[in-house]
Every structure is written in C-alpha cells, then in structure tokens.
Amino acid sequence: MKIAVIGYSGSGKSTLARQLGIEYSIPVLHLDSINFLEGWKTREQQEAQAIARSFMDDNPSWIIDGNYTNLEYQRRMEEATLIIFFRFSRFRCLWQALRRFITYRQTTRPDMAAGCQEKLDLEFLIWILFQGRSKKRRKNHEDIVTRYKDKSVILRNPKDVKRFLSRQQQLR
Helix, strand or coil, X not given: CEEEEEECCCCCHHHHHHHHXXXXXXXXXXXXXXXXXXXXXXXXXXXXXXXXXXXXXXXXXXXXXXXXXXXXXXXXXXXXXXXXXXXXXXXXXXXXXXXXXXXXXXXXXXXXXXXXXXXXXXXXXXXXXXXXXXXXXXHHHHHHHHHCHHHEEXXXXXXXXXXXXXXXXXXX
16 A cells, blocks of 8 residues: 655644554655754755655555655655545644644654754745645646546545545445
C-alpha cells in the first residue's frame, strides 16, 4: 500500500498520515520534516529530493504527506495506490492551524524537522488564507484528482475524515 496525502496547509494531512501509519504499520514520511532544517531553514533541494527518493526506494509500502511538487511529486502520484486530498475551507484550515499552534507552542510537533518550533506568523496566515490556494495550486490539485480519479479520495471536512477512517477500519 502506498498513500499520498495532499491538500491545504492546516487541514490535517500530517495527523491523518500518522494515524494511517499506525493503523497499517507503514512508514510515514512528512515532507515538511525533510524540506526544513533547524530554525525553519530550507534544506538544499537536491538533498531533500534524495531523501524522498530514498524513502520511496527503500519502502515497499509508504505514506507520504505534503504537496511539495519539487519532491518526487509525479512519482508519488503515479505509485500511490491511494491519493487523499484534503479540500478543507480556508477558514477551517485557519482554525485548525490556530489550535495546532496552541497545542505545540514553543515545541516542535512530531511531523516537523527538529528545531522548528511551532509558529503562527503573518506569513503563514497569508499562506493558509491566500497563497496556498492560488489558482495554479488549486488547478494542480484538481488535475491530480481528475487524472487519478479511481484512486483518489476527497475529504472536505472533519466528518469526511471520520467516515474515511471508519471505512478503512471496516476494510481491515
């Protein structure tokens, strides 16, 4: 089983990936954890690509969460047996990012690179509300869901996530 989890920032991609990793005993790669180095510095792109590629090469089953079109994106989408797209509203994502900030304030959450303390600054707020939902990014997500419609699931809200998890448990 190979699962790609994509969607908007703050929607819950990492949380679901972690849950599915436990449920199926499959290794999980959070792309945020390889894109960033301590102190929110961006890792050299070639190094991050090599880490993602190695993870995919070394694991017959995997779960990868994150968009990062520069990190083996096409390969992830092609090889995935399931693509989960979080299409939550911008305001739901903002609310969840705020809750996450309160939960992890002054710490590093488990799906992030070491030394990247949780933050909620103006730049990230603008990303959640606007930049992360640009026409180009929305079209890219829609193209993936259309191209791989037989293996894509769209989750629009927390109820959809609960129903999805319930179905997964019933299939086991």
